[in-house]
Amino acid sequence: MTEPIALRVLDRFRGLFSRFGVDYPVMRRILQVKLTMDARRVPTIVGKSKQRSDDQNAEDHNQFAKSLWIYALFGVFCSAFMWLGDNYFFKMSLTFGVLMFIVMTSLISDFSSVLLDIRDRNILATKPVNHRTLTMAKTMHVCIYLIMLTGAIAVVPLITGLIRHGILFFLIFAVELIFMDLLVVALTALVYLTVLKFFDGEKLKDIINYVQIGLTIVMTIGYQLLIRMFNLIDFHVTFQPKWYQLYIIPAWFAAPFESLLHRNGEPILTVFSLFGIAVPLLAFIIYIRLMPSMERHLQKLADPGGRPVRGKGRLLQGLSRIFCSGSQERGFFRLAWSLMGNERDFKLKVYPILGFSIIFPFLFLFTSGFDDGLKGLQGSPKYLFIYFSGAMISTIIMMLQYSNKYKASWIYKTLPISDYEEVHRGALIAAIVRLILPLFLVQSVIFSFIFGSGIILDLVTAGLSLLLYTVICYAFLHRNLPFSQPFDAIQNEGLRVLPLILLLGGFGVLHFVMTFINYGVYAYTMVLILLNFLVWHPNRKIFKRLTRRVEN
C-alpha cells in the first residue's frame, strides 16, 4: 500500500476535519485504500502472474497523473491571457472563466461517478463509520484529483504570472484557485443532493443525467457571456465593473487582483472579492452540514425502480427491423440500445458529451460573430458549422466498448455467433439511431430555420458525411467487442481521437470546396451515397477485417 503525498498534506488539516465531525484516521485510511486502488487500475489484460504485490511498486502509479500533461497544455494556452495588458480584472476573469469551465466539466463528466458511487456501500456503510466520514472521504477523493487537475492546468499560468506580475500576484492566484475548486465541488454536490432529495429510483438517475447535460450547456453559455463581457477587439479599454456582473462567477475571483495589486478601492471590487471568498466557504459548509443526508439518499440509487417498464419492446422490435438485417444483428442492436439506455455509468459518461455536441455548432456560430443579426447568416456558408456536431462522435463510438458489466461479455464467446460482423453492426447502428441521429436531426431543423430552406441539400450531404465518418471512427477506434471492457481501462484515448477530429475537419473543408464548383455538392452527395452504400451493404462485410482483429 502506498502513502500518497496528498494524504500528508491532508494531515495538516486534521483538526479542521475533526471539528466537522469527521473521524480523521478512518477517513485517511479509506482514502489511502482508494488511492492505492486507483493506482492499480491496470488494463485487464495483465496476466495473473503480475498480480503479486511484490512488484506493486513497479505498478502502483496513477494513470490519471500520467494524463495530466494534456491539461498542462491547456494551461500553456491560458497563460497567454497573462500578457493581455494590465487590466487584472479583465484578464483574470477570462483566465478563471476558462479554468472553471475545464474543471467543472471534467468534474461533471469524470468524477460524478465517484461522488455518486454506491458500489462499495456493502463494504463501507456496514462498518461503524459515520455518514459524515464516508461522504467526506468521497469528497476528498474527488478533491485530490481536482486539485491535481487544477494544478496541472494552472502551473504554467502561475509561473507566467509570477514572472510578469511578481510574488503577490502568484500568491493571490494560488489561493483563489483553491477557493474556485471548493466552490466547484460544493456546487456540483449540492445540485446532486437536491436532485437526490426530491426524486427516487430510476427517475433520479435520468434527472442526474439531464442535470449533467444542463450544467455542461450552462457552463458553455456562461463562458460565452464572459467573453461578451469585454470588448475583445480593444484590449486596452479601461473596463468598468458593473453590478450585473456579480452573476459572472469568475469575476469574483478576478476582483482581488485589482483591489489588492492596483489598490483599487472601488466598492464593487471589494464586494466581488468578498463573494469570491465567502460563497465558496459558505457553499462548502452547507455541503458539509448536509453530507450525512447525501449518504443516506444515495441508497435510492440502488433501490429497485417502482414499476417495470413495458411496452417499449414493440417499438424496439420495429426499429431493429427497419435498421438491421439478419436476426443476430437485430438482437445485438436491441442489446446495445437497451444497454445504452439503462446503464448509468455509460450515460454519466456519454450524456455530457452529447450536451457538448448540441452546443458546439451554435458556439462557433455565435463566436464567429454575426453583425447583421440572424438575417445576415442566410446565404453565408456558416451552416457548415453543423459539422461541429460530429466532434463528439468519435468519443461516443469509443465509449461503446465499455461497460460496467463488461464481464457479461462472456456471452459473445459462448453463443454460436458465426459472424462478429453482426455484433459490431448491431451495436454501431443502435448508437447511430439512438444517440447520433436524433441530435443531428434536431440541429438540422434549427439550422434550416436560421439559414432558410436553401441549405437542406447541404444538410443531407453533411448527414451522409457524418454517417461515413461514424463508420471510420468505429473501424479506427474499436479494438474490442462492444461493452466488453471495464471503464477503468479507458486510458489516454484522447490521443487516438485527435486524428479523427482532423478528419472531420477534412470532411467539412471538402464540402466547403464543393460549394464553389457548379453542381459540386450534387456530385459530392452522389459520391457519399455510393460510399455509404458500399460501407453499409450487408454483403460487403466491411467490418470483416475489424472483426478478425478483435477475435484474435
Next chain:
Amino acid sequence: MNNVMPIITIRDLRKRYGDRFVLNGIDLDVYPGQIIGYIGPNGAGKSTTVKIMLGLVGDFTGEVRIMGQSPDGEDVEYKRKIGYVPEIAEIYDTLTAREYLTFIGELYGLSTDDAESKAQGLMNRFGMGRVFDHRIASFSKGMRQKVLIISSLLHNPDILFLDEPLSGLDANSVMVVKEVLALLAASGKTIFYSSHMMDVVEKISNRIILLDDGRVVADGSFAELQEKSQEGSLEQIFNQLTGFNEHKQIAEQFVAIVRGEAHD
C-alpha cells in the same frame, strides 16, 4: 430464556419501494446464542430486513432496535458488534487479501497489527496462507467467499448476518464453517443465517423464521415447525407454508417449452 434481553427487536417493520410493499409488518425478537435460519422465497424481503438492520436501507416504518440502538440514527457504534457477509459481495479486488482484511479490521476499530495478525491466522486456517499477498482479483469464487467470511469475523462481533455464506466453498471448507458457526453460537453469538439450501438450514439452525411476501409466516424450532405442519423435511414445510405444491407440473411445462412442444 425469558429473563434474557433480546439482542434484536423488530416491531411492525414495513418498507416500500414506490407503491410496492416489500415488508408488510415484521415482528421479531432475537436472543443471544441463537442461530436463526432466515428463509423464504425469492423476493420475500429477507435481504431487505438485513439491510435495514445494517443501516444500508432507510425510510422504513416501524421500530428496529439492535442492542437497544436504532439503525436509523446518526450513531453507528452498534455496527462494531455486527459482522456481515452479503449475498452479492462487492470487494476491493485490486487489493491483496492482506491489505483488504487489514483495512476492514481497522474500520471495525482494530489496530493495524491486530487486524493483520488475526487475518493472517484465519487465512492460514482456511488453507490460504500462501495467497495472503495475492490480489483478490485472482481468487476463485470459494477463495473470495473465505475472505468475506474472515472479514465478517475479524472484530469478534456479537451478531452475524450471513447471506448464503457457503456458496462456492468446497465440501471440506463447508464442514469447517458449519462447525465454526456452531461454536460461535455456543459462545453466545447470534447468527442470522439466510440461505436457500434447506438441508443446511435445517441442520445448523436452532430457530427458523420463514418469510413470505414481507410477512413472518412461521417462527420456531425445526421440531415445532414439523409438528405444526405435519411435514418431514424443511423443504416440504417450506413448500407447504408458501403455498407451493405444483413443482411437478411446472417442471413438466418447463421442459415442454424447452423442447418446443408447448407455448405460453
